[in-house]
Amino acid sequence: MIRHDGLLDPAGWREAFDELARRKLRTGLTLLGLIFGVGAIVAMQAVGEGSRREALRLVEGLGLNNLVVEAHAPADETALRELRQRSLGLSRADAAAALQVVPGAVATAAEKRLRTDSVHSDFAAADAQAVGVTPSFFALSSLAVAKGRLFDSEDELRVAPVAVLGHQAARSLFPSGPAVGHWIKVNHVWLEVVGVLADRDLSAATFEGVRLGLETNRVFVPLTTALLRFDSPPLQDEIDRFLLQLDRPEHSAAGARVLAELIRQRHAGADDFRLVVPAQLFQQHQQTQRIFQVVMGAIAAVSLLVGGIGIMNIMLANVLERRREIGLLRALGASQDDIVARFLREAAAICVAGALLGLVFGALLAYAIAAGAGWQVAWAPLPVLGAVLVCILVGLAFGVYPARQAAQLDPMSALRTD
Numbered sequence: 001m002i003r004h005d006g007l008l009d010p011a012g013w014r015e016a017f018d019e020l021a022r023r024k025l026r027t028g029l030t031l032l033g034l035i036f037g038v039g040a041i042v043a044m045q046a047v048g049e050g051s052r053r054e055a056l057r058l059v060e061g062l063g064l065n066n067l068v069v070e071a072h073a074p075a076d077e078t079a080l081r082e083l084r085q086r087s088l089g090l091s092r093a094d095a096a097a098a099l100q101v102v103p104g105a106v107a108t109a110a111e112k113r114l115r116t117d118s119v120h121s122d123f124a125a126a127d128a129q130a131v132g133v134t135p136s137f138f139a140l141s142s143l144a145v146a147k148g149r150l151f152d153s154e155d156e157l158r159v160a161p162v163a164v165l166g167h168q169a170a171r172s173l174f175p176s177g178p179a180v181g182h183w184i185k186v187n188h189v190w191l192e193v194v195g196v197l198a199d200r201d202l203s204a205a206t207f208e209g210v211r212l213g214l215e216t217n218r219v220f221v222p223l224t225t226a227l228l229r230f231d232s233p234p235l236q237d238e239i240d241r242f243l244l245q246l247d248r249p250e251h252s253a254a255g256a257r258v259l260a261e262l263i264r265q266r267h268a269g270a271d272d273f274r275l276v277v278p279a280q281l282f283q284q285h286q287q288t289q290r291i292f293q294v295v296m297g298a299i300a301a302v303s304l305l306v307g308g309i310g311i312m313n314i315m316l317a318n319v320l321e322r323r324r325e326i327g328l329l330r331a332l333g334a335s336q337d338d339i340v341a342r343f344l345r346e347a348a349a350i351c352v353a354g355a356l357l358g359l360v361f362g363a364l365l366a367y368a369i370a371a372g373a374g375w376q377v378a379w380a381p382l383p384v385l386g387a388v389l390v391c392i393l394v395g396l397a398f399g400v401y402p403a404r405q406a407a408q409l410d411p412m413s414a415l416r417t418d
Contacts, residue, residue, distance in 0.1 A: 038358025132226020
């Protein structure tokens with residue numbers, strides 16, 4: 001007698017895998033479409049998620065909630081003199097006004113790059129760049145101290161001769177020992193090292209055209225120390241840039257419009273500044289990634305479609321080759337539902353095998369793409385599970401028609417098949 005256990009019959013599943021194993025070449029060719037489809041989805045997800053996380057890490061240096069205003073004065077001295085008749089350039093007063101006027105602004109930080117002729121300690125010299133910053137600069141730039149401390153508002157008020165070194169600058173100036181507590185000389189000014197920044201180990205030097213990682217080879221001093229203890233060429237901007245932190249990144253677009261108009265008015269319409277919106281840079285990066293994901297998704301969809309057609313093809317061929325077997329099963333009492341279940345199990349077996357092999361192929365493909373393009377890989381369980389489910393559903397959908405064709409065969413006609 002024929003058992004009527006439907007799709008959940010364990011013995012039926014063993015028979016399904018055995019039947020497919022007997023046709024290795026045909027089954028293998030059918031699996032290719034599913035493997036490529038699932039692999040493309042898995043690789044797309046892994047590379048896309050890794051790229052998103054890495055972009056977030058890269059943009060931390062600019063601050064996703066920040067607006068960045070940079071001085072943009074002409075290099076030609078004559079043009080600069082003409083510009084200074086209209087605008088005195090970027091200043092701390094601009095930053096203070098922005099904090100008061102821009103909606104959602106909660107903090108600001110300023111930076112001044114110094115003309116650095118020499119930087120050395122008692123042990124070595126370095127090609128580091130000296131910059132003056134306000135104490136809030138480190139928090140707004142997501143810079144953490146690894147050793148020692150950061151300078152504070154008291155150091156700013158005292159015009160203290162103190163410095164915080166970037167990771168690379170500390171390693172160059174003090175190659176064989178700790179930097180904190182020692183003195184360095186920047187140009188003609190002696191500074192006590194009070195802290196060393198942690199190395200963020202960025203994977204890229206730029207993000208959407210903006211340079212990153214410059215802090216690793218810098219000597220940070222309080223802004224007042226930079227302005228009062230160091231010489232500055234005439235006609236320069238008081239500060240080279242300032243950061244304005246907003247309470248939420250969603251306010252970046254509106255805040256940027258207000259900030260641009262504010263600086264333009266304060267500078268009498270002079271085009272001597274550049275506004276950078278990190279949140280928009282991140283969105284541009286994500287848009288590029290979405291294009292990549294659409295392309296990969298289309299490839300995956302075509303591959304799964306080809307795989308589904310292959311399943312239908314192999315199942316129809318199996319029905320034609322096994323007409324006598326089907327007729328015998330019907331004669332022994334198998335119902336149409338039993339026949340449908342038998343062939344759907346074979347279709348599902350192909351899908352399960354294709355999905356598992358596709359996961360392995362997708363992982364290898366993701367790491368290969370990451371190695372070749374310098375991208376990162378990260379995994380999220382739901383998209384991977386979704387790829388497996390889509391593969392199984394595609395296989396079952398394309399297996400229904402051959403299964404029904406097999407179930408509707410006339411038993412007597414099938415038994416008479418040569």
